[in-house]
Amino acid sequence: MELELTDMQGLAIRGHGHLPHAHYVLMRFTGVQETKAYLKELMPLVTHAGDKAPEVARQVAFTYSGLAFLQLPAFTLGSFSREFREGMTESHRQFILGDTGEHAPNDWAWGGDPSDIHLLLMLFAPNDEALGQLVTTELTRASSFGVILRISLPTGMLHDQKEHFGFRDDISRPLITELVKSKDTGNAPTYPMGEFIMGYKNLYDEYAPSPLVSKDSPGSQVLLPHPDYPDFMDLGRNGTYLVFRQMQQEVVRFWDYLKSQAQTTDEAIALASKMVGRWPDGSPLVRCPFASDPSLAEENDFGYWEEDRSGLKCPLGSHIRRTNPRDHLVTETSQKDSAEMVAKHLMLRKGRPYGEPLAETMEVSDLMIAQEDGKERGLHFICLVTDLRRQFEFVQNNWVNFHKFGGSEQDADPIIGNHYQKDQVITDRFSIPAYPIRRRLENMPNFVKVRGGAYFFFPGLKACQFIANYDGI
Ligand code: HEM
Numbered sequence: 001m002e003l004e005l006t007d008m009q010g011l012a013i014r015g016h017g018h019l020p021h022a023h024y025v026l027m028r029f030t031g032v033q034e035t036k037a038y039l040k041e042l043m044p045l046v047t048h049a050g051d052k053a054p055e056v057a058r059q060v061a062f063t064y065s066g067l068a069f070l071q072l073p074a075f076t077l078g079s080f081s082r083e084f085r086e087g088m089t090e091s092h093r094q095f096i097l098g099d100t101g102e103h104a105p106n107d108w109a110w111g112g113d114p115s116d117i118h119l120l121l122m123l124f125a126p127n128d129e130a131l132g133q134l135v136t137t138e139l140t141r142a143s144s145f146g147v148i149l150r151i152s153l154p155t156g157m158l159h160d161q162k163e164h165f166g167f168r169d170d171i172s173r174p175l176i177t178e179l180v181k182s183k184d185t186g187n188a189p190t191y192p193m194g195e196f197i198m199g200y201k202n203l204y205d206e207y208a209p210s211p212l213v214s215k216d217s218p219g220s221q222v223l224l225p226h227p228d229y230p231d232f233m234d235l236g237r238n239g240t241y242l243v244f245r246q247m248q249q250e251v252v253r254f255w256d257y258l259k260s261q262a263q264t265t266d267e268a269i270a271l272a273s274k275m276v277g278r279w280p281d282g283s284p285l286v287r288c289p290f291a292s293d294p295s296l297a298e299e300n301d302f303g304y305w306e307e308d309r310s311g312l313k314c315p316l317g318s319h320i321r322r323t324n325p326r327d328h329l330v331t332e333t334s335q336k337d338s339a340e341m342v343a344k345h346l347m348l349r350k351g352r353p354y355g356e357p358l359a360e361t362m363e364v365s366d367l368m369i370a371q372e373d374g375k376e377r378g379l380h381f382i383c384l385v386t387d388l389r390r391q392f393e394f395v396q397n398n399w400v401n402f403h404k405f406g407g408s409e410q411d412a413d414p415i416i417g418n419h420y421q422k423d424q425v426i427t428d429r430f431s432i433p434a435y436p437i438r439r440r441l442e443n444m445p446n447f448v449k450v451r452g453g454a455y456f457f458f459p460g461l462k463a464c465q466f467i468a469n470y471d472g473i
Contacts, residue, residue, distance in 0.1 A: 001200060003178050003193065006050035007238040007460045009059045011122070011350055012197055012384065013049040013179070015170070016057050017157075019124035021131040022352060024153040024244075024380060025138065026110060027119040029069050030146040036070065038145030039468035042121075042138075048461055056134050057124040060464065061242045061456035063087070066118030073472055076235060079211045080457065083388035084241055087114035088453050096393055098401035098418040103450040109246070110151045110452040117150055120244065120456050151452070153246065155354045155380050159362040161282075163353055164249040164377050165272070165415075165447075166364035168282035172300045172324065174346045188301045189339065195391070196348045196384050199237030199460070203344055208386035210236030211457070219469045222462050238460025240384045243347075243392045246452040247416065248378040251358045254447040255368045261441055269364055271441070274432050275414035277320030280364045284320075289313035304328035305335040311433040316406030319415040322399045330406050345394050347383035354380050378451070388455060403427045419444045 003013075010016060029035040047057040064085050068077055077085070086093060089105040089112060099105055105112040123138060125131035139149055163169040177190040178200070194202030198210040212232040213220045223233035255268070262268035273279045279292030286308045287296050304321065305328040308314055314321060316330070325342050332338040355377025359366035385391035399405055400413040403425060410426035412419055419428035432439040459467065 001178075003049075004199070004238050004460075006048045007462055008049040008197065009239075009458060009461070010047040010049045010051060010054065010057055011059050012238075012240065012348075012458070014052075015350055016054075016124040018053060019057055019126055020157045021126065021128055022122065022124045022155045023131060023135050024155055025121040025123065025135070025142075025149060026117045026151040026153070027121060027142055028116060028148045028150050029066065029118045030148060032069065032071060034146045036468060036471070038142060038147050039070075039464075041141065041145075043461075043464040043468045046461060046464055055126070056130060057122075058134075058138070059122040059124075059458070061120040061122075061458040062467070063114065063117050063119075063454050063456055065115045067457065067467070069118055070467060070470070071472070072467065072470060073214065073217050076211055076213050076217070079235075081209060081241070081388055083393065084455050084457065088243075088455050089114055093393070096397045098396060098412075099450060101418060101420055101422075102446050103418055105450075105453075108450065108452045111246075111454045112452075114454065117454055119147070120242070120454075153354060153380060155352045158353050158357050159360065162280075162357075162362040163379055164251050164355070164357065165254050165276075166251075166362055166367045167272075167276050167278060167280050168297060170349065171278070171282050171298060172320070174348065186301055189343065191343060191346060195344075195346060195386060197238060197240050198386050199234060199239075202386065208236070210234050212236075213466065217470070218472050219466055222465050222469070224462070233466075235459070235463050235466065237463070239463050240386050240458050241388050242456040242458040243381070243383045243385065243388065244452075244454055244456060245381040245450055246354075246378065247381050248376055248449045248451045250445075250447050250449070251367060251377065252370070252372040253445055255364075257444060257447070259368065265365065265368065268368065271432075272364070274315050275318060275430060277314045277318035285314040285318070302326075303335070303339075305338065311406070312435060315430070315432050317408050317411045317414065317431060319413055322405060322413045323395055325399070325406075345391055345399075347385050347391050347395070349381075349383045351379050351381040351383070354378055376451075378448070384458065401427070414441075414444065414447075416448050419446050 047054045123134050125134050161168050175190040178193045193200035194208045198208045202208045213235050220233045226232050226234035258268040258272050278284050281292050281297045283293045283296035303326045327335045327339040329338040358370040408431050410429040412427040414430040428444045430441040
């Protein structure tokens with residue numbers, strides 16, 4: 001099936017990398033009719049994926065409480081996935097995601113009360129001045145319709161595509177079959193669009209579950225019928241779910257801990273790289289285990305089954321092996337089974353860092369000696385998935401925070417895991433396979449703290465139009 005690019009929001013296909021200045025604005029509606037009037041004005045301005053290099057970009061996403069506030073038909077609201085309807089902070093889900101203790105939502109800056117946030121407006125621009133103008137225009141527009149600014153999250157890219165600990169990020173992305181069909185992707189596996197965007201077939205050769213609208217609902221003609229349920233219109237088509245987590249990073253704590261575990265600076269960097277699974281320049285440990293190799297900074301065509309089943313090069317519990325174990329999952333008995341199992345739990349990452357860098361150069365040698373400046377910094381982690389539970393929640397629960405992942409006993413993801421010792425469960429260790437004796441780091445504090453978060457529906461453009469114009473009340 002051809003991709004309907006002009007019906008998809010641009011972020012579905014690209015990261016708007018040519019627009020490095022961005023602002024994420026979280027808003028709350030106050031009046032139903034005023035909000036609809038606001039959306040009628042805003043929706044035609046939303047950037048679609050057919051526009052390859054927009055001058056600025058506007059993207060929108062709604063929480064469940066936002067859609068409920070707009071009084072979409074009860075049937076439609078009920079057809080969204082349970083995870084989306086219940087929200088990220090539902091009490092059971094806090095345990096699934098590891099949002100307990102230091103990560104608990106009652107301490108979050110936003111999202112702890114899911115009814116407080118209705119709309120996420122993402123604004124992208126080429127420079128600070130253009131972004132300032134865009135933000136002012138959009139906040140003025142919103143407030144004139146009684147739409148209240150709740151939280152404003154400036155966000156920006158760091159030197160050399162780094163995240164705040166000093167490692168190159170955003171290297172590994174799932175290749176989408178429909179997008180690369182004419183390109184030579186070597187041995188790299190590709191994945192169907194339906195894993196990330198609704199309206200297309202997924203790995204089960206099915207259409208991803210999608211919210212629906214009855215054909216009788218006023219305004220539904222703007223949508224297309226769902227291919228499996230021709231009596232219903234497909235509100236999800238060309239849209240998806242968007243996970244947003246604001247993750248504060250404790251850079252000084254991270255490097256102080258590593259220095260305390262190492263005799264030399266080089267050893268501290270090597271230990272940190274073992275935690276990530278790549279060297280600071282991005283080169284993967286599985287390909288260059290003893291020293292970074294800048295020629296491999298973009299390398300992503302590798303697996304673990306043939307190259308490193310014991311984790312001697314890249315620890316089984318490293319961040320990249322937990323979040324994407326590729327072709328080696330210790331619970332599976334073959335490379336093929338592993339790859340097929342793991343493929344069902346991928347996500348399309350779209351996040352960007354926020355806050356000033358601790359060292360402008362973003363070199364780890366500078367970050368390691370920088371003094372604490374008391375400023376908040378971190379990652380606005382964003383990913384797109386068609387199935388919140390099978391993709392994002394599964395990874396958080398079974399791989400990131402599971403203390404027995406990969407045969408370990410007391411480890412969680414060393415970068416983003418929730419590290420604690422409680423009721424005989426210990427998760428603050430990190431095992432580094434080595435010959436003849438493995439190494440184990442202990443008493444790791446949390447290096448990352450969740451500061452806010454929510455699940456959003458990231459609609460296609462026709463769905464945006466339906467939401468803005470629905471008037472069944
Ligand atoms: C502050 C928080 C985080 C930091 C500092 C961080 C850092 C990194 C770095 C440096 C990489 C290597 C670059 C790459 O392979 O593209 C990476 C990869 C990755 N991260 Fe994170 N990350 C964070 C949060 C998360 C979260 C919350 C998730 C999802 C649960 C996640 C999922 C992934 C995935 C799927 C990969 C690619 C792994 C692969 O395909 O090999 N990350 N991250």
